[in-house]
Amino acid sequence: MLFADLAATSLAVGATRSRKRKAELLGEALRALDPGEVEPAVAYLSGELRQRRTGVGWASLQDLPAPADEPSLQVGDVDLALERVAELSGAGSQAARRDAIADLFARATADEQTFLRGLISGEVRQGALAGVMADAVALATGIPRATVDRATMLRGDARVVAEAALREGEESLHRFRLEVGRPVKPMLASPSASLEEALEKVGEGVVDWKLDGARIQVHRDRDDVTISSRSLDDLTARLPEVVAAVRALPAQRLVLDGEAISLREDGRPEPFQVTSSRIASGAPGVTPVLFDILHLDGEDLLDAPMARRVEALQLAVPEALRVPRLITGDLAAVQAHFDAALAAGHEGVVIKALNAPYAAGRRGASWLKVKPRHTLDLVVLAVEWGSGRRQGWLSNLHLGARAVDGDGFVMLGKTFKGLTDALLAWQTQKLRSLAVQERGHTVYVRPELVVEIAFDGVQTSRRYPGGVALRFARVLRYREDKTAAEADDLNAVLALRQ
Secondary structure, eight states: OBHHHHHHHHHHHHHOOOHHHHHHHHHHHHHTOOTTOHHHHHHHHTTOOSSSOOOOOGGGGSSOOOOOSSOOOBHHHHHHHHHHHHHOOSTTHHHHHHHHHHHHHHTSOHHHHHHHHHHHHTOOOSSOOHHHHHHHHHHHHOOOHHHHHHHHHHHSOHHHHHHHHHHHOHHHHHTOOOOTTSOOOOOEEEEOSOHHHHHHHHOSEEEEEEOSSEEEEEEEETTEEEEEETTOOBOGGGOHHHHHHHHTSSOSEEEEEEEEEOBOTTSOBOOHHHHHHHHHHTOSOOEEEEEEEEEETTEEOTTSOHHHHHHHHHHHSOGGGBOOEEEEOOHHHHHHHHHHHHHTTOOEEEEEETTOOOOTTOEEEEEEEEOSSEEEEEEEEEEEEBOGGGBTSEEEEEEEEEOTTSSSEEEEEEEOTTOOHHHHHHHHHHHHHTEEEEETTEEEEOTTOEEEEEESEEEEOSSSTTSEEEESOEEEEEOTTSOGGGSOBHHHHHHHHO
16 A cells, blocks of 8 residues: 555544544555555554654654655555664664655655654644544454454554454454463553542442552563563563562462552652662562452453452462452441551552453543542643743643543643652653744643643633643652553543532
8 A cells, every 4th residue: 555545544534523434534544455564554543653663853854855746655665664764773873764764755745754754753643542443443344343452452452453353354353362471451440539439339349559659560471470561561671579579479370460669668668750760770679569360370360350350369479469458348448448558658549349350451430549639640742941940941831631532632731830850850851852843932742741740629711622720730740651542531630520
């Protein structure tokens, strides 16, 4: 397929707000692909590159050759060119990368250049996120959407699932199974305004302390142990203490879900930045705290209810490595457990339905997190240069929640509160690396950086497109362990207003 056809599809998808029409346009494009083109094409139509890193920055895209008059690039040509760029390293690689990008853009028409620039800079905003792409695969193949979703959950890569569906049909998707050694996306918790609200929705349930650590998924196949982050990055080499702890367990084949966290001698947690720094450097002082199990010595537990997984975790993991847990429907008992979590320095609790399976990669009503303050994980959309004492620093953050329809982000307000000098210096460097445009004193950035914001409430506002704004918003910390797709959406904000 010509790359120009994908660019045209992307433009058409971005021009409609109808999810159904988006899926129809994407499905038509998927049906027209040649074998071998599906993986890169699905990535491009999702606004991504197949290569996780190319080394090409925003500055490299400012001085490009004139566009070609006629389209000639095939989808495979673009994928191969970007793969070669991603492999460049060492002395002279910067110049070689610049030349390779210039050559690729010289072969692209004006529309193709615009699409390419958006893909490389991460600025394709057409609303073709995971759910819409799954709709498109289902439409293109006639395979039930639920089958596509489950295969994607188990394989962890929508591109591979799309290729299997298009080339081999529905039966190929049933071959995807939970595999020890291959991580799946973690199940996520939704925010709840209070313990009372969470109990009303869940009833009697599992009440776990909510720890301020880094999410990990641990796979063990006898002596082979692998550890993945919430974004499925390999952390095994950075967490030798976790590897040793899991190897010491009696079971031989395991898939475990939990947190990696740094604890002080008194058992209280170190600040999240300490845990994050130790994981990044591979330094000692990080321990696992486990709260779920997806496989135990030949038994897949992904579809088992939470109650069964609680039993299996107790059999496989000693209490010292398990999260403090209570099973109850009594509000007074839950409140006491919540208070104990806070007294120990943790964030709050997660209340989990006893009958719920493990919904990998999804955020639903089966897991509800309750914290003592209102917090949201939002995305930085832009930032303003500071003045006075903050002259020379990027200071005032523009904050956005994910749009409910998955199409971009909805701005909720600005804040410069809660920023220490160290955070100001860090965010100035980080956000400059994400910059895509500067107008006046405002720097617009790729919407990738997630920041945890505390606030006193949600109020109606005519100033912002979502109709609401945060009261007294302040920065708690940056969440580099989360992607923008994992930030809270506008529904979570509106629920807190109610």
